[in-house]
Amino acid sequence: MKKSLHLKVKELKTGLGVFRDLELVLGKTITEPWEEPQGPTPFPSAVDLRDWDLKLLSRYRPFYLPYCDLCCLCTMGKCDLTRGKKGACGLNLAAQQSRIVLLACCMGAATHASHARHLVEHLSKIYGRDHPIQVGTGEVEVEAPILRLVCGIKPKTLGDLDEALDYVESQITHLLSATHTGQEGDALDFESKVFHAGMVDQVAMEVADIAQVSAYPYPKADPEAPLANIGFGSVDTSKPVILVVGHNVPPAAYIMDYLSENSLQGSVEVAGICCTAHDLTRYNSKAKIIGPISWQLRFIRSGIPDVAVVDEQCIRTDLLSEAEKAKVPFIASTEKQCAGLPNRTGDPVDEIVKDLVEGKTPGALILDPAKVGEVAVRTAIEVAPKRRKFGALPGQDELVELAKKCTECEECRRACPNDLPIPEAVKAAASGVLTGLADLCAACIGCARCEDACPQEIPIHSGIVKASEEKLREEAYKVRVGRGAIQDVEIRKVGGPLVLGEIPGVIALVGCANYPGGGREVAEMAEEFLKRRFIVVASGCAAMSIGMYKNEDGQSLYEAYPGVFDAGGLVNVGSCVANSHIAGAAIKIASIFARRNLRGNYEEIADYIHNRVGAAGIAWGAMSQKAASIASGFWRLGIPVVVGPHGSKYRRMLLGRKEVESNWYVYDARTGEKVYVGPVPEHLFFTAETKEEALVMLVKLCMRANDTAKGRAIKLAHYVDLHKRYYGVMPDDLHLLVRKETDIPITLRDEVMEILKAEGWRERETPDPTLLERLAKPKEAR
Amino acid sequence: MMRAEPWQKAEVPGPLKASVITKPEVVVAMVRRARRPLLIVGPEASQAGLGDRRLIDYAVLIAKAGKMGVVATAQTVGEFLKKGFQGAVWMPAMDIANRLCDPGWKGLDGAGRYDLVLVGGIHYYVEWVILSALKHFAPSLKTVSLDRFYQPHATWSFPNLKVEEWLKQLDLVVSGLEKTGG
Numbered sequence: 001m002k003k004s005l006h007l008k009v010k011e012l013k014t015g016l017g018v019f020r021d022l023e024l025v026l027g028k029t030i031t032e033p034w035e036e037p038q039g040p041t042p043f044p045s046a047v048d049l050r051d052w053d054l055k056l057l058s059r060y061r062p063f064y065l066p067y068c069d070l071c072c073l074c075t076m077g078k079c080d081l082t083r084g085k086k087g088a089c090g091l092n093l094a095a096q097q098s099r100i101v102l103l104a105c106c107m108g109a110a111t112h113a114s115h116a117r118h119l120v121e122h123l124s125k126i127y128g129r130d131h132p133i134q135v136g137t138g139e140v141e142v143e144a145p146i147l148r149l150v151c152g153i154k155p156k157t158l159g160d161l162d163e164a165l166d167y168v169e170s171q172i173t174h175l176l177s178a179t180h181t182g183q184e185g186d187a188l189d190f191e192s193k194v195f196h197a198g199m200v201d202q203v204a205m206e207v208a209d210i211a212q213v214s215a216y217p218y219p220k221a222d223p224e225a226p227l228a229n230i231g232f233g234s235v236d237t238s239k240p241v242i243l244v245v246g247h248n249v250p251p252a253a254y255i256m257d258y259l260s261e262n263s264l265q266g267s268v269e270v271a272g273i274c275c276t277a278h279d280l281t282r283y284n285s286k287a288k289i290i291g292p293i294s295w296q297l298r299f300i301r302s303g304i305p306d307v308a309v310v311d312e313q314c315i316r317t318d319l320l321s322e323a324e325k326a327k328v329p330f331i332a333s334t335e336k337q338c339a340g341l342p343n344r345t346g347d348p349v350d351e352i353v354k355d356l357v358e359g360k361t362p363g364a365l366i367l368d369p370a371k372v373g374e375v376a377v378r379t380a381i382e383v384a385p386k387r388r389k390f391g392a393l394p395g396q397d398e399l400v401e402l403a404k405k406c407t408e409c410e411e412c413r414r415a416c417p418n419d420l421p422i423p424e425a426v427k428a429a430a431s432g433v434l435t436g437l438a439d440l441c442a443a444c445i446g447c448a449r450c451e452d453a454c455p456q457e458i459p460i461h462s463g464i465v466k467a468s469e470e471k472l473r474e475e476a477y478k479v480r481v482g483r484g485a486i487q488d489v490e491i492r493k494v495g496g497p498l499v500l501g502e503i504p505g506v507i508a509l510v511g512c513a514n515y516p517g518g519g520r521e522v523a524e525m526a527e528e529f530l531k532r533r534f535i536v537v538a539s540g541c542a543a544m545s546i547g548m549y550k551n552e553d554g555q556s557l558y559e560a561y562p563g564v565f566d567a568g569g570l571v572n573v574g575s576c577v578a579n580s581h582i583a584g585a586a587i588k589i590a591s592i593f594a595r596r597n598l599r600g601n602y603e604e605i606a607d608y609i610h611n612r613v614g615a616a617g618i619a620w621g622a623m624s625q626k627a628a629s630i631a632s633g634f635w636r637l638g639i640p641v642v643v644g645p646h647g648s649k650y651r652r653m654l655l656g657r658k659e660v661e662s663n664w665y666v667y668d669a670r671t672g673e674k675v676y677v678g679p680v681p682e683h684l685f686f687t688a689e690t691k692e693e694a695l696v697m698l699v700k701l702c703m704r705a706n707d708t709a710k711g712r713a714i715k716l717a718h719y720v721d722l723h724k725r726y727y728g729v730m731p732d733d734l735h736l737l738v739r740k741e742t743d744i745p746i747t748l749r750d751e752v753m754e755i756l757k758a759e760g761w762r763e764r765e766t767p768d769p770t771l772l773e774r775l776a777k778p779k780e781a782r
Numbered sequence: 783m784m785r786a787e788p789w790q791k792a793e794v795p796g797p798l799k800a801s802v803i804t805k806p807e808v809v810v811a812m813v814r815r816a817r818r819p820l821l822i823v824g825p826e827a828s829q830a831g832l833g834d835r836r837l838i839d840y841a842v843l844i845a846k847a848g849k850m851g852v853v854a855t856a857q858t859v860g861e862f863l864k865k866g867f868q869g870a871v872w873m874p875a876m877d878i879a880n881r882l883c884d885p886g887w888k889g890l891d892g893a894g895r896y897d898l899v900l901v902g903g904i905h906y907y908v909e910w911v912i913l914s915a916l917k918h919f920a921p922s923l924k925t926v927s928l929d930r931f932y933q934p935h936a937t938w939s940f941p942n943l944k945v946e947e948w949l950k951q952l953d954l955v956v957s958g959l960e961k962t963g964g
Contacts, residue, residue: 063880065911066918069796082798083921093918414791419906453791516905645905648876648912655880687876689908690825693856697874727872728860 034154039601042152043167046174046196049636052603053192055771056610056638059663060654060684062191064097067651071096074181089181097651098190099179101628104650105194106176108629109201111313112577113168114336115248116208120161122250122369123215129159133214136221139487145587145598146206146580150199152600158214161207168207171200191654198632199602205630206580212249213484218282223490223564223571225483228281230289230547231475235271237304240384242376243328244272245296245319246311247576249279251333254373255309256284268380273299274314275540275575281481282574289479291548292513292541293623294446298465298472300326303391307356307380309372312336313576314512314624320363325392329356329379330363333372341365349374357382393466394459396434403429403463405456412460415453417646418443418516422450422460429463437467442518445621479547480558482539482574486585488592490565494535495593499612501711503567504718505702506535508582509542511619511627516645519545521691522620526557526570528695532718533567534702539579541621543572579630583637586613603772610638611666611769614702614715616681618694620644631685640681640701642694647687654684658733666705667776668767675767677705678736692726700737705769709742717745720752735759739766786941789931793910798917800932800939806951808938809900809926810958816898816924818889819850822878823870827903828861830930832945837903837928840952842867844900844928847959851890853878855904875904879912883919901936902928909933928952 012019041048071087072078079087086092091099123131133155135143142148144155151164175197178184184193212218219225235241244252252272259265271288272280273295280287290299293314299305300322308323309331316322320339323330332339344352344364349371355361356379366372394402403426412422420443425436441464448461465472497503507529509522522545529536538546547556561570565585573581590596590608598605609615617634619627622643628650631641635654643650657663658679665674680703688694699718707715716737723731731737735756738744740763744752770776786802788794803809813819827838838858842865845852854862854870855878862870871890881887888894899916901909909927913935916925927933930948932941940951 063876063883064915064919066914067911069798069914069918080797082796083918411791414789417790417907419790645908648908653876653880655876657881657884686874687908689856689875689905693825693874726857726860728863729872732872 034599036597036599038152039597039599039604041602042600044150044602046171046178046193049196049199049602050192052606053195053636054188056635056684057188057191057654060656062094062098062187063653063655064094065648065651065653066093066097067649069093091185094187095185095190098187098194099184101651102175102190102194102197103179104625105197105201105629105632106172106179108624108626109168109197109204110172111626112201112208112629113165113172113204115312115577116204116211117165118248118334119208119211119250120158120165123211124158127158127215129157131158131215133157133160133210134220135210135213135485136487139489140221140485141488142588142591142598144206144210145584145591146202148598149587149600149602149605150203158211161211164203164207168200168204171196194632195636198629198634199636201629202580202583202633205577206584208577209484209574209580212279216253216283219481219483221485221487222483223562223569225481225563226285227478227558228285228287228289228481230291230477230479230544232290232299232302232304232472233474233476234288235269235290235304237389239267239269240306240380241269241271241304242380243290243299243305243308244270244276244280244311245274245308245315247275247313248311248334249276249283250369251309251311251372252276252280253283254370255376256280256287258373258377262377264377268377271305276311278482278540278543278575285481289544292519292544294444294513297322297446297448297461300328301392301462301465302469302472303387303389303393306384306387307331307376309333309376310337310339313626322392324362327359327387327390329383331372331376332363332365333367333369335367338365339363343367345371349378353378353382357386393462393469396466399434399463399466400429400432402458405458406430407456409455411453411455412450415449417445417447417449417514420444426458426460426463429467434467437464438471440464441468441471442520443515445514475548477547477550477556478559479544479556480563480570480572482543482572482578483563484574484578485581486565486571486588488588491585491588491592494566495589497567498589498614499593499706501614501704501707501715504532504534504614504699504715506537506585506613506615507698507702508615508617509536509538509546509620510540510579510582510617510630511542511621512623513541513545513621514623514644514646515545515621520549522546523549523557525618525620525691525695527551530557530561530568530570535565535567535569535571537565537571537573537582537585539573539582540576542619546570576626576630583633586615586637586639589613604775606637607770607772607775610771612704612706614704614707615639616698616701617641618698619647620694622647622650635684640684640686642686642688642697642701644694645687645689653686655686656682656684658682658736666767666769666771667773669770669776670768672777675765677767677769678739679733680705680737696722696726703737705767709740712737712739712743713745716743717748720745720748730755735761739764786932788910788934789906789942793907793934795914795934799934800927800936802932803926803938803940803951806954807958809955810962812898812924812926812938813848813850813900813959814962818894818896819848819898819900820853820896821845821848821850822853822855822875822899822901822904823858824875824902824904824909825856825858826905827858830903832949835949838862838865840928840956841902843956844959845869847956847963849963853890858903875908875912879915882916882923896923898924898926900926900928906931910935
C-alpha cells in the first residue's frame with residue numbers, strides 16, 4: 001500500500017480545453033491483493049457502529065453516579081444540574097456525566113495516539129518506513145487484528161501504520177468536538193461516542209505496540225519471555241542508578257544502548273517505574289522494575305536513584321521538585337512533559353552533564369532521546385559519588401520528633417484516598433513506635449495528600465517510607481517480561497475450549513495502581529483464577545503487582561505458572577499499549593478459530609465475542625483517563641469490565657438487570673427466532689466493593705450464551721463454589737443461568753435441582769446466538 | 783468534630799446537601815413514618831465500631847426493630863449469617879442502587895417501591911456516589927446514612943463523629959425503634 005499522491009496544476013492546456021487550478025488527490029493505491037473481502041465498516045465514523053452500541057446499551061443501561069452536581073465548562077455556568085434541572089445550554093445531569101466520560105476517553109485515546117505517533121515517527125526515522133511489521137517469529141499470521149477489524153487494512157511496514165493513525169486522530173477530533181457546548185446532548189449518544197473513543201484507542205494502542213515490537217528486540221509473542229527483576233531490593237545500590245518513569249521507551253532504550261556501546265553494562269543500574277519499566281525490560285531484560293506508578297515518591301525520596309529521566313504519561317507532575325529535594329538531577333524527554341525546564345536539546349552533552357552534576361540546574365529538557373541516553377549515563381556516573389544516595393527521608397529520631405507535633409486533627413486521614421488510619425500511626429510514632437506507619441505502606445497509593453493536608457507540616461508519606469525502609473529494600477521478585485501478541489497457534493489450541501466454555505474464561509488483570517487496599521489483592525485474584533485453570537492475562541501496573549508477591553513456595557506467580565495463553569497460563573502482554581493484544585486475542589478467536597472475516601467487519605466480530613468468548617477484565621486500581629478509554633474499547637467488543645471501588649468515580653456503570661427477561665433475548669442464527677438465554681454476561685461495567693465480590697462477579701461474567709452444557713457446568717461450579725465460600729449462601733440466580741439439567745455440575749445436582757424447582761424453572765434451548773438480526777435468518781433466506 | 787462537611791474533604795457535592803442528624807429521634811421518626819423502609823449494609827459494617835460493638839450488630843437490631851428488608855452488599859451476607867441473622871438478601875451495591883432508581887421496580891419482595899433507605903458500611907467514596915445517584919435519579923426516595931461520617935448526598939446524615947459518640951447515637955436509634963415498635 002502506498003501513501004497518497006497530491007498533484008496541483010495551475011493551468012493545463014489539453015485537446016479538451018484549458019483546466020485552471022486543477023487538483024488531483026489519490027488517497028492510496030493498493031499494490032497488494034488481500035483475498036478477504038472488505039467488510040461493511042472499514043474506518044468507521046462516529047455513527048457507523050451506533051446501532052451496535054445502542055443494542056449493547058439497551059441491555060446494559062448506564063447507571064449514572066454523578067461525581068459533581070454542577071457543570072463548570074462554560075461561562076454561562078456554573079450550572080446546577082441537581083434533580084432534573086438543566087444547564088443554561090439545555091444539558092441534563094445524565095448527559096453531563098456521559099459527556100465527562102467521553103472527555104476522559106478522548107484524553108485517554110489521544111494520549112495513546114500521541115504516544116503511537118511519536119513511536120512510529122521515531123522508529124521510521126531510525127529503521128526506515130519500510131521496516132517490516134513483525135510481531136511474532138513465524139507464529140503470528142494475523143499481525144494486527146484490531147487494524148484489520150476496525151480499519152480494514154493489513155499493515156506490512158511501519159509506514160503503513162500512518163494511515164491508521166490518521167484515522168485515529170481524525171476520530172478523536174470529531175469526538176472531542178462533540179463535547180463542546182451545544183453539540184451532543186443525548187446521554188446514550190454520548191455513550192455510543194465513548195465506545196467509539198475506546199475502539200479508536202485500541203487502534204492507537206495496537207499501532208504503538210506493534211511498531212515497537214517490530215523495531216526493537218522485544219520478545220515477539222514469546223510465551224517463554226525471560227524473567228526480569230522487580231522491587232526496591234532488586235537494585236544494586238552500590239552502583240549509580242538511573243530511574244526512568246513513564247510510558248514511552250526510546251529515551252530509556254538509548255540509555256541501555258549507551259551503556260552497551262561504552263562497555264558500561266553492569267556498572268550502572270537502570271530501573272523503571274510504570275510502563276516504561278515494562279517496555280525497557282522487553283528491550284533488555286537486565287533492566288530492573290521498581291514497581292507501579294505509586295512507587296514514584298517512595299523511590300525518589302529514598303535517595304537511591306542518581307538521575308531521574310521521565311518521558312510521558314502517569315508521571316507525578318511534581319517529580320522535579322521531589323527530585324530536587326533528594327538532589328537527583330532530572331531529565332524531561334518529551335514535549336508532553338517539559339516540567340518548566342530549559343530546553344537543552346541543542347546544547348553540547350558536556351555542558352548539560354556539567355550543569356547537572358554541579359547542580360547549576362535541577363534538570364534539563366532534552367528532546368533528543370539519543371542525547372538523553374548519553375547525558376543520563378554520564379551524569380549518573382559523575383554525580384553518584386557526590387550524592388552518596390542522599391535521600392529526602394527523615395532519620396528515625398527526627399521522625400519521632402516530627403510526629404510529636406501531631407495534634408490529632410485527622411486532616412491526614414481525611415485527605416487519604418483509602419481512609420488509612422494515619423493519625424493512630426503518627427501518634428504511635430510520637431512514642432517511638434514506628435510499626436504503625438510501616439503497616440500503612442502496603443495500602444498506601446503514594447499520593448502524599450496526607451502531607452499537604454497536615455497543618456503541622458509533618459512529612460507523613462516520608463515517615464511511612466522511612467518506617468518501611470527495611471521492608472522495601474527486601475522487595476525482590478520476578479516478573480515475566482511482556483511478551484506482546486498471542487500466537488495464532490495458541491488461539492487455535494484454546495479457541496474451541498474457550499468458545500464452548502470448557503476453559504472457564506479469560507481474565508485480564510489490567511490498569512493502574514489506585515488499589516483500595518494494596519497490590520497484594522491483585523496477585524491473590526490472579527492466583528485464584530490460575531488455580532482454577534482460567535487463562536490469566538495481565539498488563540501495566542497490575543502485571544507488576546502480580547509479580548510483587550510470593551506464594552508459599554517462595555515463588556512469584558510468574559515463576560510458578562507458565563507464560564502460555566492456555567488454561568492455567570499467566571500471560572504478561574506488557575505495558576498499557578500492549579492491552580491491544582488482549583483485545584486482539586479475543587478478535588483472533590473469531591478469526592482464526594471461527595474463521596469469521598475480520599476485515600472492516602466490526603459489528604459481526606463484536607457480536608461473536610460478546611456471545612461466545614468468555615472473557616472479562618478487572619482493573620482493580622483503575623485511575624486514569626487512559627484506563628477509561630481502554631475499558632470502553634472492551635465494552636464495544638462486548639467484553640465486561642470490573643473495577644475496584646475507586647472505579648465507582650468513573651461516573652457511571654453499565655449494568656444489566658438480570659430479572660428483566662426481555663433484556664436477555666438473542667436471535668438463533670439457525671432459525672431466526674428470538675430465544676431467551678439468561679443474563680450472560682450480566683454486566684458490561686461494574687464496580688466491586690471488595691476482592692471477594694470481584695472474584696464472584698468475574699467468574700459469572702465469563703458465562704456466555706454459546707456455552708456448551710459441559711462448559712456451563714464448569715463455569716457454574718466455579719461460581720457456586722466462590723459464592724458459597726465468600727457469601728456463605730447459594731447464588732440466587734441459578735434458575736436464570738441453568739438452561740438444561742446437563743448444565744448443572746454433577747456434584748451440585750440435588751442441591752441445585754431443589755432450588756430450580758422452587759423457582760418454577762423449566763429447561764430451555766441453547767441457540768446459535770447473535771444480537772444481529774441480519775445474521776439470524778436461515779442461510780437460504782439471507 | 784460536629785462539622786457538617788464531607789469526611790473526605792475534597793468530596794464536595796453541589797447545592798443540595800444532607801441535613802445533619804443532631805438527634806437520633808430523627809432517624810426513628812423517619813423509619814416509623816416510612817411505608818417501605820430498606821436497610822443496605824456493606825462490608826465495612828463488620829469492621830466499623832469499637833470492641834464488640836460493630837455496625838453490623840446495630841444493623842441487625844435496627845432491621846429487627848424497624849421490621850425492614852435488608853440488602854447485604856459484597857460478602858456482608860455471610861457476616862449476617864455468622865450473627866445468626868437470616869433476613870439479609872445478597873445484592874451488589876451497584877445493583878441495588880440501580881434498581882432503586884427505577885420507578886418500576888417493585889422491591890426485593892415484589893410488594894412495591896421503597897420510600898426510605900438506610901445505608902451504612904460501604905466505602906465512604908462508593909457510598910458517596912451511590913447516594914448521589916439516589917439523590918438525583920430517585921428524588922422521591924429519602925436516604926439516611928448510618929455511618930459516622932457526613933455523607934452530603936444523603937437526605938439525612940450524621941456529622942463527622944468520634945466512634946464513641948457515633949455508637950451512642952446508634953444505641954439511641956435502636957432503643958427508639960424498639961420503644962416505638964410493634
